[in-house]
Amino acid sequence: MKAGIVGLPNVGKSTLFNCLSNAKAQSANFPFCTIEPNIGVVNVPDPRIARLEELVKPERVQMATVDIVDIAGLVKGASKGEGLGNQFLGNIRECNAIIHVLRCFDNDNIVHVDGDVNPIRDKETIDIELQLKDLETVEKRLEKTNRAAKTGNKEAIVEKGLLDRIREALLQAKSARTVIPQNQDEIDLMEEFQLITTKPVLYVCNVDEASAVNGNKYVDQVREMVKDEQAEVIVLSVGAEADITELESYEERQVFLEDMGLTEPGSAVLIRAAYKLLNLQTYFTAGVKEVRAWTINIGDTAPKAAGVIHTDFEKGFIRAEVIAFEDYSNFGSEAKVKEAGKLRVEGKEYIVKDGDVMHFRFNV
Numbered sequence: 001m002k003a004g005i006v007g008l009p010n011v012g013k014s015t016l017f018n019c020l021s022n023a024k025a026q027s028a029n030f031p032f033c034t035i036e037p038n039i040g041v042v043n044v045p046d047p048r049i050a051r052l053e054e055l056v057k058p059e060r061v062q063m064a065t066v067d068i069v070d071i072a073g074l075v076k077g078a079s080k081g082e083g084l085g086n087q088f089l090g091n092i093r094e095c096n097a098i099i100h101v102l103r104c105f106d107n108d109n110i111v112h113v114d115g116d117v118n119p120i121r122d123k124e125t126i127d128i129e130l131q132l133k134d135l136e137t138v139e140k141r142l143e144k145t146n147r148a149a150k151t152g153n154k155e156a157i158v159e160k161g162l163l164d165r166i167r168e169a170l171l172q173a174k175s176a177r178t179v180i181p182q183n184q185d186e187i188d189l190m191e192e193f194q195l196i197t198t199k200p201v202l203y204v205c206n207v208d209e210a211s212a213v214n215g216n217k218y219v220d221q222v223r224e225m226v227k228d229e230q231a232e233v234i235v236l237s238v239g240a241e242a243d244i245t246e247l248e249s250y251e252e253r254q255v256f257l258e259d260m261g262l263t264e265p266g267s268a269v270l271i272r273a274a275y276k277l278l279n280l281q282t283y284f285t286a287g288v289k290e291v292r293a294w295t296i297n298i299g300d301t302a303p304k305a306a307g308v309i310h311t312d313f314e315k316g317f318i319r320a321e322v323i324a325f326e327d328y329s330n331f332g333s334e335a336k337v338k339e340a341g342k343l344r345v346e347g348k349e350y351i352v353k354d355g356d357v358m359h360f361r362f363n364v
Helices: 012-022 045-054 086-091 119-150 152-169 184-193 217-225 237-247 250-260 267-277 302-309 311-315 323-332 334-339
Strands: 004-008 038-043 060-062 066-068 097-103 203-205 233-236 280-286 290-297 316-325 344-345 357-363
Touching: 004 012, 004 086, 004 302, 012 038, 012 066, 012 237, 038 344, 045 217, 045 280, 045 290, 045 323, 066 152, 086 119, 097 119, 097 267, 119 152, 119 184, 119 217, 152 184, 203 217, 217 237, 233 267, 237 267, 237 323, 280 316, 302 311, 302 357, 311 357, 316 323, 323 334, 334 344
Parallel strands: 004 066, 004 097, 060 290, 097 203, 203 233, 280 357
Antiparallel strands: 038 066, 280 290, 316 344, 316 357
């Protein structure tokens, strides 16, 4: 599961990527600095795993991770191949969610491809290009579907109805995600279409350091514009975040954050938000050999969660022994949790909850 960082050239995408992944992608003050997408495997900050480490004292700790992709900047005409359009759109199609970076700071020393700072115009530029590419995809598919629907093919009739609704939305400059599937068949078709504008999106307002806590007029404009999109807006001073990552000690970083009025780096907030955007959650295994966070989809059953460790665990699943993280933390050990009667035995239908501490019993 990958989240792609997108935006116009020179809005801070690669600098943000470096902050998140420490991969040191090239970043510079000119458009198209990023050509090939950079991929970083990023640890998901989670205080719960530190608490489990404190209690269990394992030999090693493994945090949950999420893949972040730094994608080339997009310009007007990308849907027709302008700039690095075709490559950009191909890269974003391979991602599962979008982190859309918007420039929300004034700085005459950093070039803006359109000459001045206007995050609303910038957002519309990218939205339109993605929508135009999806419109091209939908119209191509409709050519084939219309022929099948005329013959009375029931599946084609259902598909045509959904494609017509999506096409109408795109023609109104609305993203495909605004079209709500009416049944399971349409949900399956939506996934099959692989449209770019169905992907969930998170907006990152890149601000100056002084605006990192409360935002600024540009952030207010973005929040007003996206209020009906059910999308999260995160305020982040990418330049300041880059400075924080250069500091060697935890104490120095904390002092820097306190001076800015923050309790944790904005990058940590962003990583957790991206994890959630991808519909992911975490369960833990805790033993003296290893405390580990495992990544699963929200809504996964216990056997599916077991299969993340090994396919044999899913195939031969018998039961799961489950402790809520809060109980593990409060009682201090698995033995004390058992004494208190807080350990549960769950079967194949159990829907795993975020933060569950689990042991699996299986037989192959």
